[in-house]
Amino acid sequence: MSAPPILAVHDLRTSFAVRRAGRKVHVQAVDGVSLTLAAGEVLGIVGESGCGKTTVGRTIMRLAHADSGRVMFDGADVIGARGADLKSLRLGIRMVFQDPYASLNPRRSIGDSVAEAGDINRAFASRGERTRRVAETLAAVGLDPAFATRFPHELSGGQRQRVGIARAILPAPSIVIADEPVSALDVSVQAQVLNLLADLREKLGLSMLFISHDLGVIGHVSDRVAVMYMGRIVETADTRSILEAPMHPYTLALMAAVPKPDPTLRIARALETGEPPSQFGRPVGCAYAPRCPLASDRCRVEAPLLRPLGARMVACHNVGT
Amino acid sequence: MSTRTMAWWLGSFARRPVAIFGLAVILAVIVAAILAPLLAPFDPSAIDPINRLSPPDAAHWFGTDQFGRDSLSRAIYATRMALFIGVGVVAFALVTGVPVGVFSALFPRLGHVMMRAVDVLMAFPSLLLALGLIVILGPSPVNSVIALGAGFLTTTTRIVYGLTLRLRTETYVEAARSMGSRTGWLVLKHILPNLISPLLVQASFVFAFAQLGAASLDFLGLGAPPEIPSWGNMLAESRTFVTRAPWLLFFPGMMIVLTAFALNVVGDSLRDRLDPRLREMLGSER
Amino acid sequence: MLKVSDLTVSIGPDDAPIDLVSGVSFLIEKGEILGLVGESGCGKSMTSLAVMGLLPRPGPRIRAGRVELDGADVRGLMPWQRVEIGHARVAMIFQEPMTSLNPVLRVGDQIAEAVRVHDRVSGSAALVRARELLEMVRIPDAGMQLSAFPHQLSGGMRQRVMIAVALACRPQVLIADEPTTALDVTVQYQILGLLRELCNALEMAMLFITHDMGVIAQLADRVAVMYAGRIVETAPVRTLFDAPGHPYTRGLMACMPIRGVGQQRLKSIPGQAPQPDGVPVGCKFAPRCSEVRQSCRMASPPRLQVGPGHEALCAFPITDGRPL
Numbered sequence: 053m054s055a056p057p058i059l060a061v062h063d064l065r066t067s068f069a070v071r072r073a074g075r076k077v078h079v080q081a082v083d084g085v086s087l088t089l090a091a092g093e094v095l096g097i098v099g100e101s102g103c104g105k106t107t108v109g110r111t112i113m114r115l116a117h118a119d120s121g122r123v124m125f126d127g128a129d130v131i132g133a134r135g136a137d138l139k140s141l142r143l144g145i146r147m148v149f150q151d152p153y154a155s156l157n158p159r160r161s162i163g164d165s166v167a168e169a170g171d172i173n174r175a176f177a178s179r180g181e182r183t184r185r186v187a188e189t190l191a192a193v194g195l196d197p198a199f200a201t202r203f204p205h206e207l208s209g210g211q212r213q214r215v216g217i218a219r220a221i222l223p224a225p226s227i228v229i230a231d232e233p234v235s236a237l238d239v240s241v242q243a244q245v246l247n248l249l250a251d252l253r254e255k256l257g258l259s260m261l262f263i264s265h266d267l268g269v270i271g272h273v274s275d276r277v278a279v280m281y282m283g284r285i286v287e288t289a290d291t292r293s294i295l296e297a298p299m300h301p302y303t304l305a306l307m308a309a310v311p312k313p314d315p316t317l318r319i320a321r322a323l324e325t326g327e328p329p330s331q332f333g334r335p336v337g338c339a340y341a342p343r344c345p346l347a348s349d350r351c352r353v354e355a356p357l358l359r360p361l362g363a364r365m366v367a368c369h370n371v372g373t
Numbered sequence: 374m375s376t377r378t379m380a381w382w383l384g385s386f387a388r389r390p391v392a393i394f395g396l397a398v399i400l401a402v403i404v405a406a407i408l409a410p411l412l413a414p415f416d417p418s419a420i421d422p423i424n425r426l427s428p429p430d431a432a433h434w435f436g437t438d439q440f441g442r443d444s445l446s447r448a449i450y451a452t453r454m455a456l457f458i459g460v461g462v463v464a465f466a467l468v469t470g471v472p473v474g475v476f477s478a479l480f481p482r483l484g485h486v487m488m489r490a491v492d493v494l495m496a497f498p499s500l501l502l503a504l505g506l507i508v509i510l511g512p513s514p515v516n517s518v519i520a521l522g523a524g525f526l527t528t529t530t531r532i533v534y535g536l537t538l539r540l541r542t543e544t545y546v547e548a549a550r551s552m553g554s555r556t557g558w559l560v561l562k563h564i565l566p567n568l569i570s571p572l573l574v575q576a577s578f579v580f581a582f583a584q585l586g587a588a589s590l591d592f593l594g595l596g597a598p599p600e601i602p603s604w605g606n607m608l609a610e611s612r613t614f615v616t617r618a619p620w621l622l623f624f625p626g627m628m629i630v631l632t633a634f635a636l637n638v639v640g641d642s643l644r645d646r647l648d649p650r651l652r653e654m655l656g657s658e659r
Numbered sequence: 660m661l662k663v664s665d666l667t668v669s670i671g672p673d674d675a676p677i678d679l680v681s682g683v684s685f686l687i688e689k690g691e692i693l694g695l696v697g698e699s700g701c702g703k704s705m706t707s708l709a710v711m712g713l714l715p716r717p718g719p720r721i722r723a724g725r726v727e728l729d730g731a732d733v734r735g736l737m738p739w740q741r742v743e744i745g746h747a748r749v750a751m752i753f754q755e756p757m758t759s760l761n762p763v764l765r766v767g768d769q770i771a772e773a774v775r776v777h778d779r780v781s782g783s784a785a786l787v788r789a790r791e792l793l794e795m796v797r798i799p800d801a802g803m804q805l806s807a808f809p810h811q812l813s814g815g816m817r818q819r820v821m822i823a824v825a826l827a828c829r830p831q832v833l834i835a836d837e838p839t840t841a842l843d844v845t846v847q848y849q850i851l852g853l854l855r856e857l858c859n860a861l862e863m864a865m866l867f868i869t870h871d872m873g874v875i876a877q878l879a880d881r882v883a884v885m886y887a888g889r890i891v892e893t894a895p896v897r898t899l900f901d902a903p904g905h906p907y908t909r910g911l912m913a914c915m916p917i918r919g920v921g922q923q924r925l926k927s928i929p930g931q932a933p934q935p936d937g938v939p940v941g942c943k944f945a946p947r948c949s950e951v952r953q954s955c956r957m958a959s960p961p962r963l964q965v966g967p968g969h970e971a972l973c974a975f976p977i978t979d980g981r982p983l
Contacts, residue, residue: 100843113551142553154544159566165545168562169552208931219548238698239870243914243927250924265844268873272916272925309848311873313915315896319851319877327815327846 056127057088058259059112059145059227064121066104066111080334081107083283084121086358089227094253094260096274096291098267098306104283105263109229112261113147126226139173146220150232152212156204163200166190166219175223189218192255193248210241214248221252229261234269246273267310271295279303282339284355289364299361299371301344338369346370382573385646392642398635406452413446417602426618436620438610444621447602448628454603455584455632458517462583463576465522466529471568473526474533475560478541488534491527499524500589507595517596521586525579532575533568540564570647577640581633588629604629660864661687661710661749661832666724668702668709668888670935677936679705679719680888687832687864692855694879694896695868698911700932702888703868707834710866711751712737729831742776749832750825754840756817760809766820767793767805773827792823796853815846822853826861833858834866839874851878872915876900881968884908887933887943894969903983904965904976906948913983926983942973950975 066082082104089095097105110116112123112130123130125145133141146169149155156165163186169175176182187197193214204212213233220228230249234242246269253260264270270277271291278288279300287300298304311319327343335342341351350369358367386392405412414432421441429436435444473491477484494502499521506520540546546563554562590596591605599606604625611621666683669676680702687693697703708714710726712733726734731746741747753759761769770792771785780788786805793801796819809817818838825833835854839847855878858865867879875882875896882899884892884907892905903909910928930947941956942948948955952975960974 100845115547115551138553142551147548147551149544149548151544155548157543157545157563157567160562164562168549168554172549172552172554172558210931216548238932239872239911240698240914240928241931243916243925246916247924247927266916267844268916305845309845311847311851311871311877313872313876313900313912315876315900317877319848319855327813327843 055091058091058126059089059261060122060124061085061087061108061112062122062124064108064111064123065119066107066116067119068116080283081116082111082118083334085280085283085285087278087285087288089259089261091226091259092253092257093276094262094274096262096264096270096277097280098264098270098277099280100265100306102282103280105265105280106231108280109147109231109261109263113145113229114141142173143169143175143223144225145227145229146223146225148213148216148220148228148230148233151236152209152216153204153236155216156212158204160203161200162190162202162204162207162215165204166200166215166222168219169223173223185222189222190215192221192252193218194244208241209237210244213237213241213245217245217248217252221256221258224256225258227259227261229263231263232265233262235264235266242269249273267295267306279306282334284339284367285358285365286340286367287364288358293364299364299366300368301346301371302340305343338367382643382646385642389642392638395635395638395642398631399639402452402455402632402635405449406456409450409453413443413449415443415446417442417446417450418600419443426614426621428618429620435624436618438607438618438621439614444607444624447607448604448624451602451604451607451625451628454514454597454601455587455628457514458521458587459580459583461515461518462522462525462586463579465518466525466579467572467576469522470526470529471533471565471572474530475537475564475568477530478534478537479556479560484534487530491530494523495527497524500586503586503590504593504595507590512590512595512598514597514601517587517590520590521583524586525583529572529575529579532571536568536571537564540567574640574644574647577636577643581636581640584629584633584636660689660729661866662725662727663706663710664725664727666706666709666726667722668705668714668719669722670719676722678722678888679935680709683724683885683888683890685883685890685893687866689831689862689864690858691880692858692865692867692878694875694882695866695885696870696872696875696882696911697885698870698932701885703885704836705888706885707751707836707866707868711749711834712741713751747777748828748830749834750828750830751834751836752818752821752825752838754837756814756821757809759821760817760824762809764808765805766807766809766812770805770820770823770827773824777828788827789823792826793820795826795857796820796823798823813846814842815850818842818846818850819853822850822857826857829861830863832864832866834868836868837870838867840869840871847874854878872912884911888935889943889972891944891972892970894966898966898969902966902978902980904969904971904978905944905973906950906977907944908971909977909983910947910949950977 064082064085065080067078067080069076070079085108087095097108099105107116111118118131125141128137130141166189167182167186170182186200190197190199195211195214207215234245237245252258262270262273274291276288276290277294278285279302280286281302287294287303294303298307337353337355338351341347344351348370356367356369358365386396419442421437423441424437425439425441427433427437433443433445435448437443473487477487502524503520506523507516510516510519546559549559549563587596588605588608591603592609594609597603597606607625608622615622664684666680667678668680669678671677683706685693695703695706705719709721714720721735724734725732728746728749733741733746738747767786767789770789771782774780774785774788790801790805793804798804798816798819812820839850842850851874854865857863869875879896881893881895883890884905886907892903892908899908903912913926914928916925928947933943941958942960945951945955955974960972962970962972963976965971965976965978
């Protein structure tokens with residue numbers, strides 16, 4: 053229980069400059085996010101669009117530039133890594149992307165796409181090793197190794213997503229960041245891919261950061277869950293606690309809004325719970341205050357910090373005191 | 374290009390008689406260029422003053438010019454010039470346009486500067502630009518290639534620039550970046566392969582317009598020297614005799630029109646074939 | 660109100676048609692919501708386009724069947740033709756409001772345009788009605804929002820605008836093709852509630868198309884499950900969730916990540932849905948069915964009555980109450 057986390061994020065901030073109506077506007081996509089991932093654990097990050105969950109993943113992968121904060125992978129700094137450290141980072145933390153149709157180059161064979169990380173980082177000692185590892189990885193994701201010579205347009209969405217997973221695990225990473233890996237798939241295919249991820253996690257001892265907007269998927273896959281809103285984490289707890297006894301008002305609203313496959317719970321009328329504010333007009337104080345039933349004056353002025361509440365972390369002034 | 378890909382491209386012509394006609398014309402031109410010595414009934418430079426300016430007949434299908442040279446043989450040999458110009462201009466446009474376009478898109482600061490330079494070039498009507506360059510460089514077939522190529526490199530650059538900008542945001546490019554790929558790898562493995570198809574279509578149009586441009590330059594005496602048979606030269610020489618020997622105007626003119634038309638039609642078909650794939654390739658709207 | 664009988668939509672030559680939708684029949688009464696659920700490629704969108712008269716030309720065409728709107732057969736008629744014969748009170752809302760609204764026209768003008776297609780009123784009267792419609796879909800500050808452009812509104816607001824456009828014709832039938840799939844969960848909840856209220860208040864029949872069983876459970880009164888262009892099961896919503904009969908429906912429900920905790924493996928349906936032309940003889944689901952018998956592969960399945968209002972396109976539907 054006291055082993056150091058394999059991934060530790062401290063007060064991460066990432067922003068973009070976006071051109072809007074001819075002017076450059078500053079969007080703070082990630083606004084002070086801290087989280088830890090223990091070895092072998094699956095941390096689910098859930099939130100609606102614009103909450104910054106994808107940007108957190110991309111910043112850790114160094115696809116987005118962090119303004120400030122620290123990210124530590126196995127004790128080593130991620131943001132400033134160079135040279136050999138950077139190479140081990142590239143091979144050690146891998147990403148599975150959302151859209152199986154866009155994440156593979158249509159002009160490259162499956163085998164080339166899967167082996168790409170190895171090719172770029174010169175991780176293969178020989179051509180034979182490359183072929184062997186590609187075949188092994190394809191088999192590990194449930195695909196016939198003969199697929200290595202095929203092209204993406206010959207595969208279905210579910211198969212392409214498996215290829216995306218194969219590409220991620222080929223260099224035997226420690227951490228896989230899955231960015232909405234099943235959102236673009238049909239429910240029956242989704243189940244197959246989720247089962248695959250669970251199997252791989254066990255077999256390869258992976259730690260995972262699972263990003264999704266789908267509470268059902270997150271609940272099934274994660275050991276712990278972090279709920280994000282407007283660039284900040286509002287609640288972190290183990291999955292059971294989040295699902296059965298959510299504490300933060302936003303988490304409560306989210307749970308209430310998810311359509312459950314239970315026909316005795318009917319939507320009777322329109323409940324106005326407001327919408328997430330535009331990313332360009334971030335309110336001072338708690339970002340959720342405009343929509344929150346518990347909002348007080350203090351909330352509108354002072355942004356709550358993520359603080360421990362029993363075994364979980366909650367960012368709210370009005371909860372649990 | 375694998376046979377499968379080639380078969381796919383050939384599918385552009387299925388059920389399109391005009392396109393098949395165009396393809397046939399182009400093939401005929403290529404065959405004529407390669408087999409000119411075998412196909413031409415006469416030596417194109419052979420002078421026969423007795424039979425000068427004679428109309429088309431059994432011996433001389435295209436008639437003879439003011440020196441008694443067989444027009445048909447000259448027209449056949451002129452296909453070589455046409456191919457030389459076409460291939461040369463396309464190659465020039467690609468070799469200059471693709472690197473400039475790709476790197477302008479990948480390095481925005483550089484890109485802005487380069488695109489303004491391209492804008493300046495584009496401000497000149499292409500024929501005027503070609504004329505200006507010929508004046509500086511001196512008339513010759515090679516210089517024609519450069520002069521005409523300069524006009525086409527602008528559109529090629531723009532197309533490549535636009536395509537690369539889009540390709541840059543593709544998820545698979547991001548995935549490659551996440552693995553630590555450098556720009557060189559991205560360009561070689563991801564960007565260039567996806568440019569081939571649209572550039573193929575563009576090439577056919579460039580080829581067509583290069584013919585017209587070259588013919589114009591030749592007509593003005595600023596392209597190929599008069600000894601080398603080219604359709605433009607033949608047109609130029611026919612000017613003086615147009616009332617007496619209209620066939621000297623008609624046949625070379627026909628060849629130019631036919632070739633340009635054929636290339637355009639083929640280009641259209643290729644582009645139509647490519648279009649849905651192009652949309653799919655460059656990312657879907659979601 | 661809306662009666663679809665034996666609808667078949669096909670592509671390909673007349674002597675060898677490929678059916679994208681085959682023999683689809685359903686009936687929706689006033690004020691009722693029928694949920695049409697299925698995975699991608701099952702033909703649900705094609706069905707809605709066919710009912711609406713929006714099949715692209717050239718393209719798939721209605722080869723057989725009837726579409727009756729309040730008793731009148733409108734099969735094959737495009738929307739403008741329906742306006743002419745006076746049977747156009749059916750409207751459709753789509754998944755992507757950003758592409759369904761014209762980005763260079765103000766929102767009020769677009770709603771007014773819809774109003775004027777159906778009622779002969781002046782421009783200013785149409786705008787007044789547009790404002791009423793915006794209030795009906797609960798857009799705050801309706802008067803101000805009339806002059807907004809689509810890109811100035813959030814996703815949820817745009818979807819409300821699209822609903823307002825749909826309501827302009829005082830529809831008897833509303834077809835909603837995955838209207839909330841692209842929206843955030845909290846916004847989705849509000850839009851679904853709005854749709855339910857509108858159906859009740861305006862006595863509209865609604866065909867709600869989705870792939871999300873949770874939405875179906877909470878919104879639909881009755882459900883039709885589609886697979887490979889066919890409706891494989893129809894039932895009242897509670898019956899469907901309590902005792903699904905068709906193996907595909909059962910498989911679909913079993914593979915949802917139930918929001919319980921525990922890392923048990925999800926059940927999944929092996930294989931993939933068939934292509935429209937690659938469908939074998941016999942039951943289309945047979946290659947993937949856990950209950951398949953020999954006879955299933957040889958003969959098309961019958962449509963059996965499993966219970967009151969509950970039908971399944973299966974020779975051996977599950978009726979013994981066993982768990983999924």
